[in-house]
Amino acid sequence: MTKTSYHHGDLRATLLQAAAEQIATEGVDAVSLRALAQRAGVSHAAPAHHFGNKQGLLTALAVEGFELLADELRSAAGDFREVAVAYIRFARRHPGHFDVMFRRDLLRGDDERLDAARDRSGAELRSGVRELDVAPEGQPATQLAAWSLVHGFASLWREGALEGSQLGGDDPEDLARRMVAAIEFVGAENW
Known part of the structure; x- marks a missing residue:
């Protein structure tokens, strides 16, 4: 997925949902902002903008x-x-x-x-x-x-x-x- 393929209206909510899904299946240690950005098809800096x-x-x-x-x-x-x-x-x-x-x-x-x-x-x-x-x-x-x-x-x-x-x-x-x-x-x- 590329950055241009991201069409969600609420990136923050999308990232939270992706994190919750990943934690549920793989555990909290598997979560990284970079991987969530890749999963959502946005720049690696986008999650940091929302969450730090x-x-x-x-x-x-x-x-x-x-x-x-x-x-x-x-x-x-x-x-x-x-x-x-x-x-x-x-x-x-x-x-x-x-x-x-x-x-x-x-x-x-x-x-x-x-x-x-x-x-x-x-x-x-x-x-x-x-x-x-x-x-x-x-x-x-x-x-x-x-x-x-x-x-x-x-x-x-x-x-x-x-x-x-x-x-x-x-x-x-x-x-x-x-x-x-x-x-x-x-x-x-x-x-």
């Missing part, structure tokens, strides 16, 4: 990921079980984003857009815990437990750890619903 460097690209991808996650969680309307499933659904639908969003070592720590997007998605995730009968002093520990539960499950699924496992299954959303139901059965009052 690889860290800027990954930070922009994480911001986009946290915004997508917030939208996905918001669609669950604060229902504990549905918020948990929405988190796992997001990780499955956006694996390239998911793989960089929580890797602070890869991201710009001083990016205000990243902080804001992270805060929005965190608030949506916490909304699922608010419906549980947990005393205010127990809310932080319950929120951490819920996040650990869904993030751990999503990571195990993403990394293939559940393949061939007696604990796994073919439908991760169904498995997630059963997992959350089992935790609810234990009872939030015991957390």
